[in-house]
Amino acid sequence: MVPFVRSTHFLSAVGRWTIFQIQEIGRIALFMFRGIVFIFSIPFQIFKTVNQVYFIGMKSVFVICLTGAFTGMVLGLQGYYTLVKFGSEGLLGSAVALSLIRELGPVLTAIMITARAGSAMAAEIGIMRISEQIDALETMDINPIRFLFSPRLLAALISFPLLTAIFDVVGIVGGYLSGSLLLGINPGIFFSRVESSVLMKDVTGGFLKSIVFAAVVATICCFQGYYTHTRAEGFGARGVSLATTSAVVISCVLILITDYILTTFLL
Amino acid sequence: MNAPLIEFKKVYKRFGANQVLNGVDLLIYRGEITTIIGKSGGGKSVLLKHIIGLILPDSGEILFEGRPLSEIKKAEKRAFKKKISYMFQGTALFDSMTVFENIALPLKEKTELKDAEIRERVHNKMSDLDLQDIDDKYPSQLSGGMKKRVALARALVTDPEIVLFDEPTTGLDPIRKNAVHSMISDYQKRFGFTGIAVSHELPDIFYISQRIAMLDEGRIIFQGTPKEIQQTTDPVIREFIQGLETRRDGLTGMVPRPMGEERFKEEMDRLRRFRIAFSLILLTVRNMDEINLKIGHVKGQIVLKNLAEKVKQYMRVTDTCSRYGLNKILIFLSHTNLEQARMFCGKLSDELAQNETMGIGPAPGFCLSISAGFAEVKKENHIEDLIANAELSQNQLSEFRVC
Incomplete structure (x- = not known):
């Protein structure tokens, strides 16, 4: 009888885990839904949102430029040596531009902002939770989700597409630097290929992705911070560190998964 | 209720x-x-x-x-x-x-x-x-x-x-x-x-x-x-x-009220056994609310603290003073009749008049008003009744302008 008992234990463990995960997804969905609803509740929290746009967006510009430039440059380099084998190095412009605008721009931007601003959101809200500041908001009848999450969500929705655009442009220039200046492709051919191959559909697709990523990153990071205290494996500062870690890891994984799903629909 | x-x-x-x-x-x-x-x-x-x-x-x-x-x-x-x-x-x-x-x-x-x-x-x-x-x-x-x-x-x-x-x-x-x-x-x-x-x-x-x-x-x-x-x-x-419970009130350095009430019982015992009468004086900072409102609660407490210090200077070893409330000090003077208690207060009043600012320094002109109520204890009595008596008989001890 022992193996049977063990297998029920195993099954019940799997079941418990599955149910917990599904509940968690439900909680996250509700959290996001409430955050979206509170964006539209009056009075609008304009000042707080602008502050967050400054923090998430403005302060990320340098990092985004840096990663964008080097991503574009390495694309130019790799692309050139691949294309030159087929004697079609003239297509480098379209290769760089399309891969940036369709994929790398939105994805890498989202991952960079997750590392920079997402972790900060999780840590900040997590600390507010463990030091009873969120409880204090509730006692003042200030809805903490509205006060803390909605401005961050809206700011992410505004900042992500704009930063993606910067990433794309800087990346294309980076590709031009390595492709044309370094490896000697005619700049005219490079840019005319960029122009002719990129369609409006690609641009809107890329922006759509970045908007979805914004919602995912802001929700996951704020959610992890907000429910720091419910974590079973660590309390206090340890809880906040775990929340921050899982916020970043889950956000990055989800960015790649949603990217795959969105790409299947967009292509 | x-x-x-x-x-x-x-x-x-x-x-x-x-x-x-x-x-x-x-x-x-x-x-x-x-x-x-x-x-x-x-x-x-x-x-x-x-x-x-x-x-x-x-x-x-x-x-x-x-x-x-x-x-x-x-x-x-x-x-x-x-x-x-x-x-x-x-x-x-x-x-x-x-x-x-x-x-x-x-x-x-x-x-x-x-x-x-x-x-x-x-x-x-x-x-x-x-x-x-x-x-x-x-x-x-x-x-x-x-x-x-x-x-x-x-x-x-x-x-x-x-x-x-x-x-x-x-x-x-x-x-x-x-x-x-x-x-x-x-x-x-x-x-x-x-x-x-x-x-x-x-x-x-x-x-x-x-x-x-x-x-x-x-x-x-x-x-x-x-x-x-x-x-x-x-x-x-x-x-x-x-x-x-602390043995000393942190602000005034006097004994806190419950201990003051204990001392009252001891005095009462002495009265019963040796027929030694004693008096009690209830000092009240009358316009504590005004002080709090005009110059803040911290200053109000400083007034009480300084008053307590002055009172302690005049006390004999056998006397007891205790904090009785937020703005009240209760003093038992053993072996003292009403007249002597009044004299005690007279001296206290003179002293207070000399030290006008009471530690709150120059302030917008208003009067500090401290009053004293007396009761002489000659027979068995409850402390509440005596205090009520003292409250009734309150008269101005000292009133002075702080400016």
Whole structure:
């Protein structure tokens, strides 16, 4: 009888885990839904949102430029040596531009902002939770989700597409630097290929992705911070560190998964 | 007695294996300050959090104006929350906002006041609590005591009807502690809010509370007036109170009221056995409210402290003086008749007249008014009756302009 008992234990463990995960997804969905609803509740929290746009967006510009430039440059380099084998190095412009605008721009931007601003959101809200500041908001009848999450969500929705655009442009220039200046492709051919191959559909697709990523990153990071205290494996500062870690890891994984799903629909 | 404002009915709460509340029954009346005392870690803060809905009971009901909180509709619940404010034990200040922003937040978010008006109200509260010139500081730059006062200012800035204080004075020095107590009591008189406090400051908290409830092993084992709890014979309660009570009042350096009452009994014994009469004098700073209002609660406490020092200078070894209330000092002069007691006060009055500022320095011109009431004890009598007598016979001891 022992193996049977063990297998029920195993099954019940799997079941418990599955149910917990599904509940968690439900909680996250509700959290996001409430955050979206509170964006539209009056009075609008304009000042707080602008502050967050400054923090998430403005302060990320340098990092985004840096990663964008080097991503574009390495694309130019790799692309050139691949294309030159087929004697079609003239297509480098379209290769760089399309891969940036369709994929790398939105994805890498989202991952960079997750590392920079997402972790900060999780840590900040997590600390507010463990030091009873969120409880204090509730006692003042200030809805903490509205006060803390909605401005961050809206700011992410505004900042992500704009930063993606910067990433794309800087990346294309980076590709031009390595492709044309370094490896000697005619700049005219490079840019005319960029122009002719990129369609409006690609641009809107890329922006759509970045908007979805914004919602995912802001929700996951704020959610992890907000429910720091419910974590079973660590309390206090340890809880906040775990929340921050899982916020970043889950956000990055989800960015790649949603990217795959969105790409299947967009292509 | 009128209907209770908040009522706990058989409230149970368990965290994991720890049964924190084990059937709490508690009544809280409108316009009174109810203090919950009990051992540390006994669930007092948990009890307080149940009132504001931060923690929901496992079973049992909390009634507000006779209606269960769990059945109140959402809109009404919001109205209820608007009336109530909470001061956290760990202050729970927003550490990435300045002191000003912290105090202003409930007004900014929940009212439609203009900026100038918010600024004025915040600054009024700040000066009441002796918190000037720290507008732009962040909570982590303040001392523990200052943080407490900022948290208190934030709790009171909305002029709430019900205020929950979770250890409002723990970690403050005697003057500030008394100033906070005096402020709570003063605001309570002025605005008539209902206060519910968790405190370890015995017996100071007895001066300002109308009701005391003691939580032990998850149950309320006593609720009643401060007088009743001091007279109780229950060994658990007695042991708890005597363990916490200080032998000296921190502010005045005199013995606190319960010990003063003990001394009264000793004097009474002497009277019974040896027929030695004694007198008592009740000194009252009459315009304490005015002082608090015009120059702040801290200054009010300093006046009392200085008065106590003067009194102590004139006392004989056999005399006892004790703090009797927020603004009262009670003196027993053994072997003294009424005439001698009056002479004692005459000397005290001369001394006070010479030392005009009483440690509060140049201030907008108003009079400090200190009065003395006398009673001579010749036969068996209750202390309450004697004090009532003394209150009646009060006459001006000293009144002088501070300027």
